[in-house]
Amino acid sequence: MNTAPDRLWTLVSLQLAGEASQEELSELNGLLKAFPEAVFQAEMMKELWLQKPKPNKVQAEDAFSKHLQRLSTHLSEPVLQYEVADPEELETPVRSLRTWWWIGGVAASLMLAVGMFFQLRPARKAPQQNVVSTRPGSKSKVELPDGTVVWLNSGSRLVYDDAFNTTLREVKLIGEAYFEVAKDKTKPFIIHTQTVDLKVLGTAFNLRAYPDEATTETALIHGSVEVQVLHNPDKKIVLKPSEKLVVQNKPDLKEAAGGAATALPQPMISISKVHPLERDSTLYETSWVSNKLAFDNESLVTIAQRLERWYDVTVFITNEELKQTTYTAVFEGEQLEEVMNALQLSGGFNYSINRKEVRISP
Amino acid sequence: MNELDRIADLQHRIAILEDMRAYQELYHLLFDRLYRFSFSFVKSREAAEEIVSDVFIKLWQIRSDLKKVVALKVYLYTITRNFSINYITRHYKHQVVSLDGMEDLFVASASPEELAISAEMYQKVQAAIRDLPPQCRAIFQLVREDGLKYKDVAAIMDVSVLTVRNQVAIATKKLAAALPATLGKRIADSARFSHS
CATH class of the missing domain: 3.55.50.30 (Phage tail protein beta-alpha-beta fold)
Structure with a gap:
């Protein structure tokens, strides 16, 4: 039943949907001339068509917070997908590290013992571990196989195995280091510390994660990093340049380190700006590098x-x-x-x- | 940045950086549309909201594979449809039909007065849309509200492009039937519409 008006509405729908060919558009014009009484309706239709529903922001906010709760209960997989280890493997080293650090003021040699413990685990093919460490009173600069440059502050340790730079670039850091990560979008650069995990692409930042200090600090100079707070797996924070993230290592550690119990309780996680030195372009956070x-x-x-x-x-x-x-x-x-x-x-x-x-x- | 570029950027940030902020932004960008799309199948506000949530849970779970998804919006609509159909299959017996959820299909920034439409006519248009068969309404919604191309809608609805074309034409015709041929005393205003 291809009467003129039916055909006309088909052409109007094609026009409004942006799917009409040049021939169909001129056919529509011809039909509108032949049926002038349809012109008004066609214009009304166009106006109705162009009215988009107003998004309900409140409902979306509300729905998103509900959604986040459902998401966290649904996630049976480890939150960080690059943690390929099975749950047992995942758990043991973390617990060991935490235990050590909980004792407080752990000597780096003990940390090495933990590192060797990984290697000696029989069930796992022991990858060759490379350890770069600095004694108290000395600093060092290393270049990793992917071209990333790391300045290691005193009393710090950087560990990576032979799998580094195959599919991922994973390192462990105990202490403080300034990273200039070589760009490689296909291989995320991941840094594990006792309190946070960092995932970056190509960027420069300072990471301070001394086990005997009260906080773990990430100061981003440029680029972008994502910080995963380990004892709060739902917390993922993406830092913008010049932002600094401070995460409390453990609330009670402050007292263990001799801090005053009278001090105000610190927030578990806080974001602030990096702090430039006066009359200088360097920052407090990275001044040790120079x-x-x-x-x-x-x-x-x-x-x-x-x-x-x-x-x-x-x-x-x-x-x-x-x-x-x-x-x-x-x-x-x-x-x-x-x-x-x-x-x-x-x-x-x-x-x-x-x-x-x-x-x-x- | 147009919407597709913006979605592509968010997709990249979710896939590579596991960026929660990008994820949230994408949710807010698409929630309303996916919700309404799902509603046109399940006819329950709670169910539609939960389905959109499931869609985004899925999105987070497959984030590392997102790089391979060519048209993320079309993909999200497609799984929204699949989840909605699964829901109907599971809950068919208890299906509660509520009509009020779709009332605001044409609710927009402009009031009926601004549209040069009388309240009565506005009601008629709403009723005409409500009366469309579900599939026709869903297709019309994707084309009109989201401006999706026919081939994308065909992929989402698992029908041919010709079906999309026909369904949109049918919906347009039914709506036109709800429109008066003239607006009585307002006919003089119609001069402001040009049709060149």
Whole structure:
């Protein structure tokens, strides 16, 4: 039944759907001239057609939060797909690492023992492990097989096996390092630490994950990284350039490290901006790479930890009040004595250095 | 950035970076359309919402394979349809038909006055759309609301392009029948419509 009006509506539908050919469009024009009474309806139809439903934002928000809950219960697979290990394998090393670090102030050699434990596991083909480590008081720069450059701060350790750069680029970091990751979109670069996992493509950032510190810090310089917080698997955070992510390693660790219990509780996870040094383009977060020792409003107890690693000494602070006094300073190439003198001047404390021991008292 | 480029960008970020923000953005971009599409099958708000959720769970589960998906939007509509049909098959006996969910099919930023349509006529158009057979309505919705091409709609609905073309023509004709030939005293206004 191909009467003119039927044909006309077919042509109108083709026109409005953007599917009409040139011939069909001219046929439509001809029909509209032949049936002028349909012109008005055709225009109405066009107006109705162009009215798009208004999306219901509130409903979408609401539905998304419900959806996230369903998603987290549905995920039977490990949240990070690159964790190819079976659940047992996945669990054991993590637990060992956590246990070690929970004891606090673990020597790097013990960490190596954990590393060897992986190797000695009989069921698994033991991949050859490469370990790059720095002693307290020294720093080092390494280039990985994929061209990624890593600056390793004092008392840190970087581990990767022979599978590195085959399908993935996976490393483990204990301590602090600045990464300039070579671009390779096909092989994600993944860094495991005790508290967070990082997944990156090509980017530069500083990652500070000392087991004996209260927090794990990721400062992104450029590019993009995704941070997976391990004791909160639902939390995945994508950092933008110049953002810094600070994750508490464990709430009670602060006390174990000698911090004041009176301090305000810190949020588990916080994002802030990286902090440039005054009159300089370098950042506090990465100043150590250019051999600058920078303190950004840090407490003496935190500074003590950093001095211990930087100069390979042990620092004792005999007074609790003194531990919480804060300092902001930048040192470049100074001897320990010079640093201590400067801090002493602004802090009004006394100190003594005896071989590898520094004592700070009121 | 047009919508397809934006979707492709989000797809890339989800696949490569497992970017949760991109995932959320994609959800917000497509929720409404997928929800309405699913509703046209299952006729239940709760079920439609859950189906869209299932679709996005699936999306997250297969994120590492997303690189291979050529047209993500078409793909999402397709699994929405599959999930909706599965739902109907499972829940057929308890199917509750509610008509109110589709009322806002034509609800838009413009009010009926702005459209030069009387409230009565607006109701008639709504009724005409509601009366369309389900498949016809779903096809019409994909073409009109999302601006999808006939070949994409054919792939989503698992029908031929010719069927899509015919169904859209039928829907248009039925709607036209609900429109008055003239608007009485407002006929003079019709001069503002040009049809060159």
